[in-house]
Amino acid sequence: MGEHAMYREENSIRMVTEEKIRRINELAAKSKSTGLTKEEKAEQAALRNEYIQAVRGSLKANLDSIRLVDESGKEVGPLSKKKKYKH
Secondary structure, three states, X not given: OOOOEEEEEOOEEEEEOHHHHHHHHHHHHHHHHOOOOHHHHHHHXXXXXXXXXXXXXXXXXXXXXXXXXXXXXXXXOOOOOOOOOOO
């Protein structure tokens, strides 16, 4: 399975495809070598934003699944069900 980043949006999982990641890298390389047009800069910004949202969503989903328990089995810590963080 190839590389991709995922995030949750309104109870669905969004993925940044390998093709989009390749395009992000192509635009980054072109930016360093010859520069980008206005349209390419806008495309790059949109793709980067989508990728960042995917990474953040994936990280949040992973953090949401972590539960800290003490020796007695009681949930403790900032991620207990009673005290969910907001972001």
